[in-house]
Amino acid sequence: MIRFDSVTKTYSGQAKPALNDIGVEILRGEFVFLVGASGSGKSSFLRLILKEEKPSKGTIHVLGQNLGSISSRKVPYFRRDLGVVFQDFRLLRDKSVYENVAFTLRVIGKSRGYIHTAVPETLKLVGLDGKGKRMPHELSGGEQQRVAIARAIVNKPQILLADEPTGNLDPVTSAGIMTLLERINAGGTTIIMATHEAGIVDEMRRRVIELSAGDIVRDERSAGYGSVVGTLPVDDDAAAAAAAVAAAEAANAALLHEQHEREAKAAAAATKPKRASRSKKQAEPEPIAPVVGMDAPETITAAAPKVTPEMMQQSQPLYVEPEATDAVTDAAAEITAAATASIEIPRGSKATDAAASASTVDAVDDATSATTGEADAAADAKQHLTLAERLGLRAPGGPREGDDDQEVGPTR
Numbered sequence: 001m002i003r004f005d006s007v008t009k010t011y012s013g014q015a016k017p018a019l020n021d022i023g024v025e026i027l028r029g030e031f032v033f034l035v036g037a038s039g040s041g042k043s044s045f046l047r048l049i050l051k052e053e054k055p056s057k058g059t060i061h062v063l064g065q066n067l068g069s070i071s072s073r074k075v076p077y078f079r080r081d082l083g084v085v086f087q088d089f090r091l092l093r094d095k096s097v098y099e100n101v102a103f104t105l106r107v108i109g110k111s112r113g114y115i116h117t118a119v120p121e122t123l124k125l126v127g128l129d130g131k132g133k134r135m136p137h138e139l140s141g142g143e144q145q146r147v148a149i150a151r152a153i154v155n156k157p158q159i160l161l162a163d164e165p166t167g168n169l170d171p172v173t174s175a176g177i178m179t180l181l182e183r184i185n186a187g188g189t190t191i192i193m194a195t196h197e198a199g200i201v202d203e204m205r206r207r208v209i210e211l212s213a214g215d216i217v218r219d220e221r222s223a224g225y226g227s228v229v230g231t232l233p234v235d236d237d238a239a240a241a242a243a244a245v246a247a248a249e250a251a252n253a254a255l256l257h258e259q260h261e262r263e264a265k266a267a268a269a270a271t272k273p274k275r276a277s278r279s280k281k282q283a284e285p286e287p288i289a290p291v292v293g294m295d296a297p298e299t300i301t302a303a304a305p306k307v308t309p310e311m312m313q314q315s316q317p318l319y320v321e322p323e324a325t326d327a328v329t330d331a332a333a334e335i336t337a338a339a340t341a342s343i344e345i346p347r348g349s350k351a352t353d354a355a356a357s358a359s360t361v362d363a364v365d366d367a368t369s370a371t372t373g374e375a376d377a378a379a380d381a382k383q384h385l386t387l388a389e390r391l392g393l394r395a396p397g398g399p400r401e402g403d404d405d406q407e408v409g410p411t412r
């Protein structure tokens with residue numbers, strides 16, 4: 001589904017690559033956590049999958065397509081199979097919840113009938129049934145992130161990329177968001193999530209890919225946030241590699257055993273009334289024991305597990321407050337205006353950087369042999385991307401002839 005072959009990404013002006021000769025494959029239906037210290041390359045990894053960035057070396061296949069052979073004009077169509085969720089939600093502040101979710105579908109030209117069915121269904125799925133008329137500021141942070149998730153999945157993408165989706169949320173709300181993402185994954189959507197939340201990763205026990213200074217230093221199934229075996233050897237010593245794998249498997253077996261014991265205890269506790277607070281001991285992260293003979297585990301900064309396993313276990317079912325049924329609003333013109341209006345992106349922001357880089361990719365892809373001056377002008381133009389462009393729903397430069405003739409709807 002996603003394959004990186006010897007991928008290196010070096011940003012212009014940078015001496016060290018952000019990603020260094022990465023080779024990895026992610027299969028359909030997997031839930032993968034990307035972990036690693038700040039600056040280790042997690043966001044770059046996600047941006048490469050989205051084709052927001054172009055690799056300096058190597059090839060990337062996503063959904064059977066070689067990204068290097070997708071022209072910039074076709075990128076928005078490619079991205080319709082990918083949903084993206086960010087740490088900062090990125091909702092349209094002056095649009096209702098319903099319109100925020102409908103936005104994605106309107107931009108790609110879905111019929112009113114389709115939108116009328118798909119939006120309420122998706123709001124229900126994310127636990128916002130009946131809240132379609134609310135404005136973003138009338139929602140909690142967790143609810144706003146649910147709207148962002150609804151917007152990302154309303155078109156039934158095959159892949160959902162989440163860049164620190166719980167980064168701005170309190171621990172209990174974060175646990176609820178993870179329950180939702182788990183449910184979306186159970187429906188068949190492949191999820192790749194960059195995170196610093198040790199508690200979430202430890203509790204969910206999914207595949208973990210750990211990056212360190214652009215290298216993959218760990219890739220384990222059913223793993224936790226911190227490596228139990230230290231960094232995997234990257235030399236060619238097969239014996240050392242085999243020993244590391246054996247040690248990892250043994251350590252994982254021990255962790256799984258511990259996890260089963262915890263689950264058994266939790267199941268027993270579930271029959272008793274819930275306590276109002278957890279003991280100090282429960283809230284503390286468990287120490288990671290290095291395996292003898294291996295390097296000490298690499299320290300991952302910002303690893304404090306603010307979401308504890310107990311919070312994940314006690315995460316409540318999605319809260320649904322009954323409200324008046326959503327009326328179908330015909331705000332297509334307004335939404336189209338929002339989709340095509342410029343949004344000024346402050347210079348120096350991450351979004352600006354990504355936009356500027358995207359423009360560089362586009363410029364290269366189009367092989368227009370633009371002069372430096374033209375490239376600068378293009379970069380300037382990207383300071384005013386429309387939201388549809390920022391979300392990858394439309395090629396920079398607005399709609400073009402033939403955009404709406406292609407069949408790019410839900411694939412399942």
Ligand SMILES: Nc1ncnc2c1ncn2[C@@H]1O[C@H](COP(=O)(O)OP(=O)(O)OP(=O)(O)O)[C@@H](O)[C@H]1O
Nearest residue numbers: 011014018037038039040041042043044045353357
């Ligand atoms: N647009 C860019 N131009 C130049 N360098 C960049 C750009 N984006 C990222 N980098 C550099 O690439 C490296 C990897 O950054 P990246 O954002 O991928 O890391 P990260 O693991 O996502 O970090 P964080 O957890 O802080 O979000 C860093 O050294 C960063 O400074």
